[in-house]
Amino acid sequence: MTSALPAHPADLAVACGAALDDLRTRTPLVQCLTNEVTTNLVANALLAVGASPAMASVPGEAEELAGAAGAVLVNLGTPGPDQRASMGATVAAASGAGVPWVLDPVAVGVLAVRTRLAGHLLAERPAVVRGNASEVRALAGFVSAGRGVDARDDVEAAADAADALARLTGGAVAVSGPVDLVSDARGQVRLAVGDPLLTAVTGAGCALGGLVAAFTAVAPARTAAVAATTALGLAAERAARGARGPASFQVGLVDELYRLTPADLAARVGTAQQVGVPA
Ligand SMILES: Nc1ncnc2c1ncn2[C@@H]1O[C@H](COP(=O)(O)OP(=O)(O)O)[C@@H](O)[C@H]1O
Numbered sequence: 001m002t003s004a005l006p007a008h009p010a011d012l013a014v015a016c017g018a019a020l021d022d023l024r025t026r027t028p029l030v031q032c033l034t035n036e037v038t039t040n041l042v043a044n045a046l047l048a049v050g051a052s053p054a055m056a057s058v059p060g061e062a063e064e065l066a067g068a069a070g071a072v073l074v075n076l077g078t079p080g081p082d083q084r085a086s087m088g089a090t091v092a093a094a095s096g097a098g099v100p101w102v103l104d105p106v107a108v109g110v111l112a113v114r115t116r117l118a119g120h121l122l123a124e125r126p127a128v129v130r131g132n133a134s135e136v137r138a139l140a141g142f143v144s145a146g147r148g149v150d151a152r153d154d155v156e157a158a159a160d161a162a163d164a165l166a167r168l169t170g171g172a173v174a175v176s177g178p179v180d181l182v183s184d185a186r187g188q189v190r191l192a193v194g195d196p197l198l199t200a201v202t203g204a205g206c207a208l209g210g211l212v213a214a215f216t217a218v219a220p221a222r223t224a225a226v227a228a229t230t231a232l233g234l235a236a237e238r239a240a241r242g243a244r245g246p247a248s249f250q251v252g253l254v255d256e257l258y259r260l261t262p263a264d265l266a267a268r269v270g271t272a273q274q275v276g277v278p279a
């Protein structure tokens with residue numbers, strides 16, 4: 001982690017732009033234990049912002065790579081036997097080596113095996129938890145309306161859960177939705193950014209988890225969460241303009257992540273931030 005934690009909204013915008021610049025210069029290795037549905041989109045999103053993705057799930061190799069990576073992503077979307085056997089050692093190796101790791105608790109609260117697994121993994125204190133509102137509520141022990149991988153709770157209904165999780169981990173928690181929320185010990189940031197087409201392709205949330213991980217390699221947790229959320233959201237806004245539907249939108253999304261500049265990102269972080277708690 002390199003940049004200082006920014007205090008003011010304008011400082012946060014500048015820090016996010018600087019983080020994208022750092023990412024493109026340093027091309028950090030991001031070791032991903034992620035699901036088999038969306039792994040290609042996650043890898044391409046990471047490449048598009050300048051990171052170097054590696055999906056190594058085999059027990060032994062997974063933790064070996066985690067200790068040498070710039071950041072680690074653990075996404076619980078399809079936790080098969082290899083991943084279940086390697087996740088604990090992978091996050092322990094990351095924590096032991098001072099490598100930040102991100103937990104994406106896909107469908108936690110809906111399915112028992114991954115809900116238990118997520119509870120164990122939390123003990124290794126992820127730098128960022130990135131989930132939708134239902135997942136964040138469930139992970140924090142709140143009653144959740146989640147069904148499958150999609151949220152059935154509003155982002156604002158997960159605000160207290162996000163704060164509680166952030167206190168537990170000492171890191172940041174990013175709740176995705178129409179207006180995203182990032183919580184850490186210093187408070188909450190709300191970001192009005194993105195396009196509804198993000199909900200029409202599978203893997204937008206997973207790609208966001210990957211991007212958050214990439215940014216944690218070069219920036220503190222809150223800056224990383226805000227930068228990744230805004231990068232994906234801005235790319236989506238631009239991709240939506242030329243899209244004929246979800247498939248061309250997904251192609252355009254990767255193109256727009258690739259074309260994003262630090263100045264673009266800093267400017268959109270500036271305009272995306274919402275002041276005050278919505279009624
Ligand atoms: N209605 C919406 N309008 C604009 N952006 C959205 C909307 N819903 C979700 N997003 C964005 O889509 C991305 C994935 O969020 P989400 O769909 O909540 O994740 P998940 O796939 O984990 O359920 C985030 O960047 C979020 O900001």
Ligand SMILES: Cc1ncsc1CCOP(=O)(O)O
Pocket residue numbers: 035037038077078106149150201202203204205206207
């Ligand atoms: C459909 C599905 N099933 C298990 S993982 C997965 C992908 C979920 O991706 P996202 O929540 O990012 O759309």
